[in-house]
Amino acid sequence: DDNNKESRGALVVLEGLDRSGKSSQCSRLVSYLEGQGLSAELWRFPDRTTNVGQMISAYLSNASQLDDHTIHLLFSANRWEKRSLMETKLKSGITLIVDRYSYSGVAFSSAKGLDIEWCKAPEIGLLAPDLVAYLDISPDKAAKRGGYGDERYEKLEFQKKVAEHYKVLHDASWKVVDACQTIEDVEKQLQEIVLSCVTECQKGKALSSLWS
Numbered sequence: 172d173d174n175n176k177e178s179r180g181a182l183v184v185l186e187g188l189d190r191s192g193k194s195s196q197c198s199r200l201v202s203y204l205e206g207q208g209l210s211a212e213l214w215r216f217p218d219r220t221t222n223v224g225q226m227i228s229a230y231l232s233n234a235s236q237l238d239d240h241t242i243h244l245l246f247s248a249n250r251w252e253k254r255s256l257m258e259t260k261l262k263s264g265i266t267l268i269v270d271r272y273s274y275s276g277v278a279f280s281s282a283k284g285l286d287i288e289w290c291k292a293p294e295i296g297l298l299a300p301d302l303v304a305y306l307d308i309s310p311d312k313a314a315k316r317g318g319y320g321d322e323r324y325e326k327l328e329f330q331k332k333v334a335e336h337y338k339v340l341h342d343a344s345w346k347v348v349d350a351c352q353t354i355e356d357v358e359k360q361l362q363e364i365v366l367s368c369v370t371e372c373q374k375g376k377a378l379s380s381l382w383s
């Protein structure tokens with residue numbers, strides 16, 4: 172009906188340290204929303220399937236070396252190359268559950284010492300999430316969960332710096348979820364938060380841009 176034509180999907184972003192449970196919770200959320208009869212897709216950044224994404228992947232696996240500014244801009248370019256598709260999907264009523272976004276971009280690069288405003292600049296104009304859910308876990312606890320992989324950044328000392336830089340980015344609109352609860356408890360909390368966000372967007376909440 173006419174109402175449905177107007178309604179758009181929600182842009183939902185999950186952020187958090189490595190091993191905070193983002194990826195599992197993202198897939199659970201998509202299944203949940205589909206079970207509610209809603210259209211939803213799982214997205215992730217970096218999107219390693221594109222040409223830019225392959226450069227990022229090589230850097231993360233230590234197969235290539237890049238200047239800190241250069242890799243920052245590649246992560247940003249990787250979001251820009253997906254921006255219009257993202258907007259099309261949202262406007263067609265699909266909710267996107269996104270595993271990492273601009274906040275990872277700024278937190279990880281500024282944790283290396285890059286200026287935070289410089290890090291934000293290339294992100295200006297990307298779609299702003301309707302919801303940022305932060306899966307909160309201390310770096311020490313995260314490190315004890317089955318260990319990190321071999322990728323760059325998957326080291327306790329660096330994760331501690333990232334945690335500090337995420338704190339700088341937090342604003343009142345973020346939903347902080349205690350990631351040390353059971354998977355099921357985290358899942359339940361996220362379902363509630365996300366469903367109310369989806370409802371707001373269906374009612375006509377406007378899409379906006381970073382960083383406003």
Ligand code: 2DT
Nearest residue numbers: 216217246271272275276279280324
């Ligand atoms: P995964 O482990 O989730 O694949 O992430 N990262 C991510 C950045 O430094 N900048 C970004 O913009 C994004 C999206 C976080 C791979 C690593 O890439 C980092 C971990």
Ligand code: MG
Nearest residue numbers: 189320322325
């Ligand atoms: Mg990782």
